[in-house]
Amino acid sequence: MKNLIAFLLIASTASLLNAQSHSHAGAQPLSYPNIEGYVTLKTDLHQHTVFSDGNVWPTIRVHEALRENLDAISLTEHLEYQPHKKDIPHPDRNRSFKLALDEAKNHDLLIVHGSEITRSAPVGHSNALFITDANQLLSENDAIPFKEAKKQNAFVFWNHPYWSAQNPDGNPHLSDFQKARIKNGELHGIEVINSVDYSEESLALALENNLTIMGTSDIHGLIDWDYTEKGNHRPITLVFAKEKSLESLQEALFAGRTVAIFNSLLVGKEAYLKPLLASSINIISATYLKDKSILKVELQNVSSSDLLFENQMPYTFYNQSPVFTIPAEGRLTLEIKTLEVLETLNLKLKALGAFTAPKQQPVIEWTITVEKYPSVVILIE
Ligand SMILES: [Zn+2]
Ligand SMILES: [Zn+2]
Numbered sequence: 001m002k003n004l005i006a007f008l009l010i011a012s013t014a015s016l017l018n019a020q021s022h023s024h025a026g027a028q029p030l031s032y033p034n035i036e037g038y039v040t041l042k043t044d045l046h047q048h049t050v051f052s053d054g055n056v057w058p059t060i061r062v063h064e065a066l067r068e069n070l071d072a073i074s075l076t077e078h079l080e081y082q083p084h085k086k087d088i089p090h091p092d093r094n095r096s097f098k099l100a101l102d103e104a105k106n107h108d109l110l111i112v113h114g115s116e117i118t119r120s121a122p123v124g125h126s127n128a129l130f131i132t133d134a135n136q137l138l139s140e141n142d143a144i145p146f147k148e149a150k151k152q153n154a155f156v157f158w159n160h161p162y163w164s165a166q167n168p169d170g171n172p173h174l175s176d177f178q179k180a181r182i183k184n185g186e187l188h189g190i191e192v193i194n195s196v197d198y199s200e201e202s203l204a205l206a207l208e209n210n211l212t213i214m215g216t217s218d219i220h221g222l223i224d225w226d227y228t229e230k231g232n233h234r235p236i237t238l239v240f241a242k243e244k245s246l247e248s249l250q251e252a253l254f255a256g257r258t259v260a261i262f263n264s265l266l267v268g269k270e271a272y273l274k275p276l277l278a279s280s281i282n283i284i285s286a287t288y289l290k291d292k293s294i295l296k297v298e299l300q301n302v303s304s305s306d307l308l309f310e311n312q313m314p315y316t317f318y319n320q321s322p323v324f325t326i327p328a329e330g331r332l333t334l335e336i337k338t339l340e341v342l343e344t345l346n347l348k349l350k351a352l353g354a355f356t357a358p359k360q361q362p363v364i365e366w367t368i369t370v371e372k373y374p375s376v377v378i379l380i381e
Contacts, residue, residue, distance in 0.1 A: 027067030028228060030236065030304045031329065035275040038240035038257065041071040041249055045112060045237060046127055046159060046191070046216030050084050051096035052077035052116070054220045058099040064223045065109055070236070072249055074114035075100050076127045079138055079145070081118050093134035110246055116159065117145045121166035122175035125159040126187065128152075130250050142177065146186040155253045156181075157189030157214050162199040171201045174209070182209055189214050189253065192267050193235045193260045195226075200358040203267055207357055212253055213237075213268055215260025233304060235262040240272055264306040264325075270356040277351050277364045280307060284331065286368045288341060294318050295336045295345060297368060301326040309349040312363055315339070323352065344369050 034040045047061055048054030058075055065073045075096045093115065101111045114129040115137055123142050128149035131137065136152070137145040149156050161172035172190075181187035192202045193215030206213045217234040219226060227234045240257040241248035252258070259268030259276055266273060280303040288295055301307050311322040318335035326332045338345065347366040356362050 027224075028233065028304075029067070029069035030233060031069065032238055032261075032276065032303050032305075033279040035240055035272065035279050038242065038252070039244055040276070041110075041239045041241050041244060041252075042069065043072040043074075043112075043237050043239050043249070044070060044217050044219075044234060045072070045074040045114065045129060045214070046076050046116075046194070046218045047073060048077060048116075048218070048220045049075055049096050050088055051075070051090060053081055053083050056222065058096045059103040060222070061219075062100050062103040062107070062109065062111075066107055068223070068234070070109065071244060072110035072112055072239075072246075073100070074112035074127070074129055076114040076116045076129075077134075078116045078118040078125075079134060093138065097134070108244075110244070110249060112246065112249070117149075122173065123177050124161060124163070124166055126156055127159055128154040128156045129253070130154050130246070143180075146181050146184075150184070150186045153250075155189065155212075155250060156187050157191060157212065158187060159191050159216075160194040160197070160218065161190060161202050161205070162197070163194075170199075172199060172205055174205055182211070188212055189256075189258075191216060191260075193262045193265070194218050195235065196232070196262070198262065198265060198267070200355075203355065204358050207269075210256065212256045213258050213260050215262060215267065233261075233263055235260065237261075238268075238272075238276065261305060264308060264353040266305060266351070266354040268354075268356065270362060273354055273356055274362050274364060276303075277307070277354060277362065278366065280305075281326065281364075281366065283347075283366060283368050286345065286370050288370065289335070293337065293339055293341055295338050295342065295370065297334045297336060297345070297347065298331060299326055299334065300331045301328060304328045305353070307351065308353040310352055312348040312350050313346070342370055 030042050032040050049058045077096050097113045104111050112129050113131050115134040117126045131152045131154045136148050164170045189212035190206045191214045195218050215235040215237050238259045239252045241252040259273050282300040284298040284300050286297045306328050307326045315336050315338050345368045350363045
């Protein structure tokens with residue numbers, strides 16, 4: 001009997017340990033705040049598996065996304081480039097999507113049906129998302145896949161337009177083909193960040209042609225090996241949606257409500273990047289040092305990006321360089337020499353790692369109410 005109880009205890013402890021080891025403690029879940037009126041969806045909408053030139057089964061992509069707390073992914077297999085075809089023959093180009101969808105069915109992860117239309121320059125590579133049948137996009141002709149994607153109400157974006165394998169100068173060149181696709185409503189977005197690369201010229205093209213700004217991992221191997229172990233997060237696109245659903249995600253992408261992120265680099269239209277940065281910083285406390293006109297402000301960064309700022313106030317700091325970083329999910333205290341005791345402070349900082357246009361960084365303002373006044377008020381007439 002004693003032995004049985006001991007066995008049961010061991011068995012229940014073991015199952016408890018198993019339950020705990022299922023938690024994703026080793027991964028680095030990503031976190032970004034909502035902005036007013038929208039939920040912030042963390043997405044990686046350009047990935048590969050063995051169903052094109054990737055190295056993993058689609059289920060692995062689902063588990064990687066769950067470990068990192070993503071809201072939506074797409075397995076955008078090359079329609080035409082099929083190096084594993086001999087080992088994995090699959091006449092149905094929707095197979096990768098179906099396997100991922102099945103794996104994600106008991107999880108809060110959106111699986112977007114997508115495919116990569118793959119051509120040499122100047123057509124290049126493009127992802128079609130929210131398609132209904134990938135097989136219909138297969139064609140020898142360059143324009144037909146785009147026409148078919150439009151018929152399926154797909155959101156289409158231009159992948160790594162600056163890719164040096166197709167553009168030796170490392171810059172994107174908007175060809176007549178892309179101009180025609182934009183004019184026909186067949187091209188809606190552009191990657192400004194792909195894997196570890198960022199292209200300011202692609203951002204310029206996005207703004208000039210009102211294309212949605214995208215950032216993606218384009219992962220072929222493992223996220224842990226290619227990004228996490230090298231000290232990076234995978235690039236993602238934050239999408240500001242009315243709710244967490246495929247329909248809302250699609251609507252938000254067509255409307256251009258995105259910010260592309262790679263580590264501490266944030267790229268987006270001002271209308272979305274500024275509120276994202278404002279919401280990423282919480283004011284924990286604001287009090288004057290005793291008998292001094294030095295205001296101590298404690299700031300908390302609730303995002304998974306290190307945020308780099310430069311002071312834009314008329315006041316200088318007592319304890320910090322005018323350029324400073326608030327670490328991802330960390331805190332920092334500023335001691336601000338306000339010269340007189342203020343009731344409210346307009347904290348004004350330029351976000352040096354964030355870009356609303358090439359070489360253009362946004363200035364963010366927070367109105368801070370000072371909590372306490374010093375016991376001996378000084379420097380007040
Ligand atoms: Zn590609
Ligand atoms: Zn790709």
